[in-house]
Amino acid sequence: MAKELRWVGRTLDVLRDFPEGARKRAGHQLHLVQLGLEPDDWRPMPAVGAGVVELRLHGDTEHRVLYTAAFSEAVYVLHAFEKKASKTPRSDIELGRANYRELRLWRRDQER
Numbered sequence: 393m394a395k396e397l398r399w400v401g402r403t404l405d406v407l408r409d410f411p412e413g414a415r416k417r418a419g420h421q422l423h424l425v426q427l428g429l430e431p432d433d434w435r436p437m438p439a440v441g442a443g444v445v446e447l448r449l450h451g452d453t454e455h456r457v458l459y460t461a462a463f464s465e466a467v468y469v470l471h472a473f474e475k476k477a478s479k480t481p482r483s484d485i486e487l488g489r490a491n492y493r494e495l496r497l498w499r500r501d502q503e504r
């Protein structure tokens with residue numbers, strides 16, 4: 393059974409602004425993750441948080457989606473951005489980290 397996909401912050405709005413090809417690739421790769429499968433190109437992002445993964449989308453421009461599938465109830469999409477340099481910008485790492493922190497606080501409150 394597929395996990396639900398949940399969006400943190402403005403991530404869905406940002407992803408909707410991706411070019412059509414990148415949006416479709418992101419949707420397909422996230423669907424694989426929902427099914428418990430491994431996406432085509434990814435790497436762990438411990439700088440953002442434990443269990444956070446960077447999904448790499450290649451095309452005319454590079455796009456990235458940060459998510460975590462570490463929780464049983466859903467795949468949480470934390471941040472999406474266009475990558476313009478070889479190194480992930482600190483601002484994108486910080487935004488992903490802030491959204492991950494928000495998610496953890498929300499989950500803690502839900503468990504009470």
